[in-house]
């Protein structure tokens with residue numbers, strides 16, 4: 001915690017210092033369960049006056065270890081569908097490949113808290129080869145998503161190698177990279193990485209901006225460097241209480257993304273991950289918010305509000321025929337395969 005004040009000395013002596021210091025127990029718990037880490041750059045975006053949307057995404061909170069609503073460390077059942085270490089194959093046509101469990105910033109709402117921030121659980125060279133062999137031997141896989149942690153916490157050399165190998169597999173039609181580095185460490189978008197994207201493209205890069213304050217000049221510059229490689233740039237954000245659950249913030253975020261050449265793609269209902277429920281916006285409020293921005297910003301700036309169904313059901317739009325009973329207290333959803341899933345309902 002002291003490092004925070006060294007990096008941002010102007011925080012000392014105010015109400016914000018008291019607020020941050022009062023979380024010392026949460027910082028200790030964080031060291032055991034889900035590490036605290038932030039880049040000086042991302043910290044520089046946080047307000048020195050109040051607990052803003054940036055602080056709320058990074059500061060440990062005691063509610064993380066006292067969650068009474070969400071109990072599952074892996075609600076999307078990613079570990080159950082892992083034929084080789086570090087690769088989830090749940091939908092028939094695509095595979096999710098975790099290249100690293102490290103990130104530049106550890107977001108308190110992370111859906112992979114069970115393993116992210118534990119660098120030692122990151123798949124090694126041997127695991128990478130096994131994952132590539134698996135993908136090669138499954139012609140029904142048409143898309144590979146590089147994820148993590150943050151795949152960009154691997155070196156440009158490793159990333160270039162993986163892209164080259166994947167590009168040589170005939171049955172792959174699509175390569176995607178999910179990364180929060182343009183948001184948390186835009187300096188990571190190096191010319192070497194951009195060259196690899198250009199060389200092994202076309203590639204879809206999915207960023208993860210949650211708040212308009214994250215669209216800084218450095219982040220916009222990183223987005224432009226990415227766009228110049230010819231990649232498709234999409235953004236998925238998570239709906240987070242106290243961070244981006246207002247019409248004004250959503251309008252500003254999505255307009256800013258569109259202006260930066262990043263298409264707002266998904267607005268995710270917060271996953272039911274143990275230790276995250278204090279970030280949850282209930283489904284009815286989320287739906288109202290999603291409706292409220294329609295017609296107030298251009299169509300291409302509107303993300304689709306989706307829920308990833310607990311138990312590995314997959315993603316479905318919330319405002320849709322997949323939401324069978326429209327009962328916000330006991331919601332029943334159907335997934336793409338016609339199976340039924342029962343997310344936690346609204347308590348109020």
Ligand code: SF4
Nearest residue numbers: 103106107110149180
């Ligand atoms: S960058 Fe992504 S994977 Fe890493 S902590 Fe944040 S949400 Fe989780």
